Amino acid sequence: MSGVVSVGFRGGALDIRDLTVGYGGEPVLHSVSFDLRPGEIVALLGANGAGKTTLLRAVARLVRVASGTIALDGADLGQVRTEDLARRGVALVPDGRSVVGELTVDENLRLAALWRHRGAARERAVNGIYEIFGSLARRRSSAGHQLSGGERQMLALGRALITEPTVLALDEPSLGLAPLIVAQVMGTLRETAASRGLTVLLAEQNVTSALSIADRGVVLNLGRVVADASAATLANDTHLRHAYLGF
Ligand SMILES: Nc1ncnc2c1ncn2[C@@H]1O[C@H](COP(=O)(O)OP(=O)(O)OP(=O)(O)O)[C@@H](O)[C@H]1O
Numbered sequence: 265m266s267g268v269v270s271v272g273f274r275g276g277a278l279d280i281r282d283l284t285v286g287y288g289g290e291p292v293l294h295s296v297s298f299d300l301r302p303g304e305i306v307a308l309l310g311a312n313g314a315g316k317t318t319l320l321r322a323v324a325r326l327v328r329v330a331s332g333t334i335a336l337d338g339a340d341l342g343q344v345r346t347e348d349l350a351r352r353g354v355a356l357v358p359d360g361r362s363v364v365g366e367l368t369v370d371e372n373l374r375l376a377a378l379w380r381h382r383g384a385a386r387e388r389a390v391n392g393i394y395e396i397f398g399s400l401a402r403r404r405s406s407a408g409h410q411l412s413g414g415e416r417q418m419l420a421l422g423r424a425l426i427t428e429p430t431v432l433a434l435d436e437p438s439l440g441l442a443p444l445i446v447a448q449v450m451g452t453l454r455e456t457a458a459s460r461g462l463t464v465l466l467a468e469q470n471v472t473s474a475l476s477i478a479d480r481g482v483v484l485n486l487g488r489v490v491a492d493a494s495a496a497t498l499a500n501d502t503h504l505r506h507a508y509l510g511f
Pocket residue numbers: 287292310311312313314315316317318319469
């Protein structure tokens with residue numbers, strides 16, 4: 265489904281090659297390689313401490329890469345500064361939810377849209393986010409800190425989408441959400457990715473939810489890729505689920 269590319273949008277191709285990343289000289293990702301094709305949703309799975317967040321932080325250039333490359337549409341992102349990454353089309357939704365609690369929903373969206381859209385185009389962009397997330401439109405005057413967990417997650421997603429990324433990296437969007445809300449967030453993510461042809465890297469502990477919307481899954485164990493297969497294959501692999509995913 266996410267392979268459908270609509271007119272005007274095209275997902276980016278992300279190629280992660282021999283990526284080694286560590287903290288204080290101690291590697292936590294060991295020569296990790298996998299790629300995301302344009303418009304693909306890839307679930308990044310693994311137990312606590314497997315290295316999922318570190319990998320997303322490496323893509324967002326928030327940690328130093330010891331060796332290896334991350335390329336977007338064939339161009340190495342190695343020299344791109346963190347603050348320029350969004351202009352190159354990469355958006356990260358961290359698990360802290362990237363919402364400014366003191367600002368209203370509307371202000372949060374406008375702030376995120378600042379560098380991408382001006383004047384009437386910004387209004388259209390904000391309204392476009394409200395069309396995707398109807399519940400946010402109803403809370404547009406509420407402060408970020410007054411939102412429920414699900415609404416905050418939708419606002420974090422909206423803030424990322426309004427920059428019109430070609431690659432969206434999400435860190436555990438299901439964290440702390442009730443199952444029904446998780447289903448809503450995942451459903452919206454899948455529909456939006458499909459309609460925009462977005463490429464999505466989705467780090468999740470909620471394996472079932474992630475695989476329900478993903479095309480493919482990559483499983484990390486202690487910083488190494490131990491599986492890279494279609495979502496259907498991974499969902500049916502009981503050995504893998506027991507060995508690396510905790511059930
Ligand atoms: N800032 C840091 N300094 C030192 N070590 C860190 C730091 N952040 C993470 N680590 C270590 O790196 C390893 C990978 O952590 P990471 O957060 O990337 O895993 P994860 O798969 O996202 O885990 P979780 O699902 O629990 O969030 C862990 O052993 C962790 O303790």
